[in-house]
Amino acid sequence: xxxGVRAVTVRFGARVxxxxxxxxxxxxxxxxxxxxxxxxxxxxLRVLVGGRRPDTGTVHRPDRxxxxxxxxxxxxxxxxxxxxxxxxxxxxxxxxxxxxxxxxLAAAGLAGVxxxxxxxxxxxxxxxxxxxxxxxxxxxxxxxxxxxTGVDPVSRAELTWLVxxxxxxxxxxxxxxxxxxxxERASQVLVLDRGRVLRxxxxxxxxxxxxxxVVHTRQRPExxxxxxxxxxxxLWLPPGATAPAxxxxxxxxxxxxxxxxxxxxxxxxx
Amino acid sequence: MTAxxxxxxxxxxxxxxxxxxxxxxxxxxxxxxxxxxxxxxxxxxxMRIVLxxxxxxxxxxxxxxxxxxRSVRRRIGYxxxxxxxxxxLTVAENLQFAGRAYGRALTVPAGSELAAERAxxxxxxxxxxxxxxxFLAAxxxxxxxxxxxxxxSGVDPxxxxxxxxxxxxxxxxxxxxxVSTHYMEEAQHCDRLVVLVAGRIAVTGTLAEIIGExxxxxxxxxxxxAAFVALDAAxxxxxxxxxxxxxxxxxxxxxxxxxxxxGVNARISSVPxxxxxxxxxxxxxxxxxATAAAP
Numbered sequence: 001x002x003x004g005v006r007a008v009t010v011r012f013g014a015r016v017x018x019x020x021x022x023x024x025x026x027x028x029x030x031x032x033x034x035x036x037x038x039x040x041x042x043x044x045l046r047v048l049v050g051g052r053r054p055d056t057g058t059v060h061r062p063d064r065x066x067x068x069x070x071x072x073x074x075x076x077x078x079x080x081x082x083x084x085x086x087x088x089x090x091x092x093x094x095x096x097x098x099x100x101x102x103x104x105l106a107a108a109g110l111a112g113v114x115x116x117x118x119x120x121x122x123x124x125x126x127x128x129x130x131x132x133x134x135x136x137x138x139x140x141x142x143x144x145x146x147x148x149t150g151v152d153p154v155s156r157a158e159l160t161w162l163v164x165x166x167x168x169x170x171x172x173x174x175x176x177x178x179x180x181x182x183x184e185r186a187s188q189v190l191v192l193d194r195g196r197v198l199r200x201x202x203x204x205x206x207x208x209x210x211x212x213x214v215v216h217t218r219q220r221p222e223x224x225x226x227x228x229x230x231x232x233x234x235l236w237l238p239p240g241a242t243a244p245a246x247x248x249x250x251x252x253x254x255x256x257x258x259x260x261x262x263x264x265x266x267x268x269x270x
Numbered sequence: 271m272t273a274x275x276x277x278x279x280x281x282x283x284x285x286x287x288x289x290x291x292x293x294x295x296x297x298x299x300x301x302x303x304x305x306x307x308x309x310x311x312x313x314x315x316x317m318r319i320v321l322x323x324x325x326x327x328x329x330x331x332x333x334x335x336x337x338x339x340r341s342v343r344r345r346i347g348y349x350x351x352x353x354x355x356x357x358x359l360t361v362a363e364n365l366q367f368a369g370r371a372y373g374r375a376l377t378v379p380a381g382s383e384l385a386a387e388r389a390x391x392x393x394x395x396x397x398x399x400x401x402x403x404x405f406l407a408a409x410x411x412x413x414x415x416x417x418x419x420x421x422x423s424g425v426d427p428x429x430x431x432x433x434x435x436x437x438x439x440x441x442x443x444x445x446x447x448x449v450s451t452h453y454m455e456e457a458q459h460c461d462r463l464v465v466l467v468a469g470r471i472a473v474t475g476t477l478a479e480i481i482g483e484x485x486x487x488x489x490x491x492x493x494x495x496a497a498f499v500a501l502d503a504a505x506x507x508x509x510x511x512x513x514x515x516x517x518x519x520x521x522x523x524x525x526x527x528x529x530x531x532x533g534v535n536a537r538i539s540s541v542p543x544x545x546x547x548x549x550x551x552x553x554x555x556x557x558x559x560a561t562a563a564a565p
Contacts, residue, residue: 028495030510036426037397122309150423152308152452157509157550164510168498180427181454181546185511193426203512227431228438230458257427257455264428 002026003048003141003172008057010043017043018054019195025141025172030163032183033176034260035192041176042072042145044192048174049143061141065093068139072146075130078119082110082129085118089133097138104132107162124155131162142166144175148182156182184256191260198263207259211266212238214258215249224269227261236262272335273298274415274446275320280329282315289315291469292329297415297446302437304460305450308553311466313419313450320417320448321348334414344372347413347445351420353404357393364392364407372411379406398429405436416440418449422456434459454546467553477545484543484551487525489515491536500532501525518547 004024010017018040025031025048033041046052047059049069061067076085086101095101105111108128113121118129127147134142144163148156160182167173167187175186183189184203191199191206199206218232223243226233234252237245252258275297282290290312297303307313318324319331322338333342348354355364361384362377369376378385384402387395392403401422409416418437422430430453438459441447449460457463457477464474473480491497494513501508501517506525508515517525522540529536543551 036429037424039426124309150452152311153306153454153546153549154308154553157546160509161507164498164508165502167510168495168502170495178424179453179455181544185509187510187512227428228434228459229431260427261431264426 001172003061005044005048005054005060006058008044008047008054008059010040010047010052010054016195018047020057021192021195021197023048023174023190023197023200025174026187027140027172028167028170029187030167030173030175030185032186032189033174033192034178034180034183034189035176036178038194039192040195041192045069045143045145045174045176046071048141062139065137066140068093068134068137068142070130070134070144070147072130072149073123073126075145076118076126076133079117081115081117082121083114085129085133086136089136093137093139095137100138101136104135104162107165108132109158122155124151124158127151128155128159128162131159135162135166138169138171140171142171142173144173146176146178149178160185180255180257180260189256191263193264193267196267198267199259203256207254207256210254210259210262212236212241212262214252214254214262215245216252217246217249219246219248221246225265229258234258234261236265238266273332274334275448276330276332276335277316277320278330278332280316280319280326280331282312282319282324283327288469290319290326293466293469293471294329295464295471295474297448299414299444299446300441301462302441302447302449302460304457304463305448305466306457306463306549307450307466311553312469313466315469316466317417317419317448317450321346344411345414346417347408347411347415348417349404349408349419349421351423353400355392355400355404355407358391360389360391361395361403362388364403365410368407369410374411376406376410397424398426401425401429401433402436405433409436409440412443412445414445416445416447416449418447420450420452423452430456454544454549457545465549465552472552480552481543481545481548484519484548485540486543486547487517487520487522488539488541489517489525489529489536490539491515491529491534493534496532497529497534497536500528500534504528516541516547518543519551 002024006022008021047054189203215235221235225236273296277295279292305313365376422433465472506517508517526538
């Protein structure tokens with residue numbers, strides 16, 4: 001069983017925000033959507049939850065009541081308390097399971113602050129509150145827009161744990177993220193760049209399918225196909241490249257960061 | 271050699287709250303020092319003290335061997351998290367304005383991506399370009415010390431590596447860099463890391479030194495959701511990596527017995543921890559210690 005979108009295109013006036021994007025989110029998995037600011041991540045998630053109709057393409061999603069959506073930092077009401085925010089979500093989604101509510105709030109570390117205004121929570125706590133609100137009704141599809149952006153690593157680990165629990169219980173999770181280490185841990189990853197899918201699949205497969213090779217060198221390469229990494233540069237040698245690699249070049253086992261950078265270089269070269 | 275930045279037992283209190291507790295650290299020329307910590311760990315307070323915007327309650331801070339002053343501050347290049355640009359001015363105007371503050375003409379490098387946007391209003395630029403402009407505005411006067419507060423958030427990986435190119439170039443020309451970040455993968459660009467927990471330095475060192483001998487238990491189970499639920503119920507806090515699970519700081523035998531009791535078929539191995547796992551373990555232990563030490 002799987003939810004998702006197929007060949008979706010969205011235009012804002014002359015600008016193409018999404019260009020033939022396909023995403024499939026099987027139940028019991030976490031799909032990470034990565035890309036920089038303006039890549040189209042939020043638009044894609046809005047199309048998936050039904051907040052925006054695509055110009056072309058199809059969307060396959062469960063009934064509205066079976067969707068949990070966290071639209072990012074704006075997803076909680078700063079002038080309401082933690083308890084009031086959760087009450088509001090519970091009413092909207094008709095989630096009446098008090099035990100589940102208490103368990104989720106405890107897991108998110110929010111059980112002790114029911115009366116605190118959401119606007120006075122730290123960034124990490126606010127994001128966790130948003131996640132709890134989106135998960136309250138045990139949705140079949142959980143869609144999270146950058147739940148971890150600006151959140152420190154400790155709170156990120158807690159958010160990840162809540163998200164993993166949902167996936168382990170059979171939910172299809174789709175989340176956008178700016179962190180590639182987070183994407184590397186997902187079941188599958190979709191790399192967006194200016195509205196287009198550059199890569200998609202299991203993170204390991206995306207890395208393995210990297211075209212050509214990546215080497216590491218301590219001498220600055222005079223090419224656009226190099227980028228800083230640790231104590232030197234990574235250099236991409238595309239398939240069939242004729243230029244010799246620098247004398248000190250050592251082969252590296254690429255990771256998702258290398259694969260995403262190569263995909264971006266490949267697109268800008270074409 | 272005089273350190274560019276020397277903090278000696280810097281403490282800053284706000285009422286009863288101690289935001290920085292005896293922080294000592296140095297930034298030498300050519301060195302990139304990463305400041306990591308959870309929200310509220312004291313990174314921003316420390317940066318404000320370095321910039322001379324806050325005075326320490328106790329301890330000493332020296333910049334270039336002197337007490338912070340207006341003339342000393344001119345040798346610092348600061349890129350705030352909010353970038354500090356004027357949205358209603360063009361790219362060229364922002365640089366002119368910044369250049370005047372430092373008494374030096376700043377221009378857009380010819381042929382750069384920014385050059386094509388010289389006459390664009392900053393608010394119309396994509397975030398990646400705005401970040402690059404903020405770097406130019408703050409670093410165009412060749413400061414001796416760079417203070418960067420989460421300089422790459424929201425930028426795609428290629429843009430991020432380009433910004434790090436600029437940062438490492440400055441260091442290679444002899445500048446010192448103090449940079450805060452939330453991206454664990456950025457830690458590898460730093461020569462040294464300082465991890466703050468609850469206002470104190472929990473650990474300093476290279477990436478490898480901080481990870482040290484820490485290990486994680488890796489669980490490969492065909493039915494990973496069952497393994498997750500079993501470990502979770504036992505309070506072992508598993509985390510999902512693709513279809514594998516990892517448990518930081520646990521005993522492989524304990525993980526094995528939980529899974530056996532739950533009737534979950536799994537292969538268990540001990541693997542080196544990654545930096546994020548080491549960081550979370552440190553922060554959690556450190557916070558517990560700080561709470562225990564509180565009166």
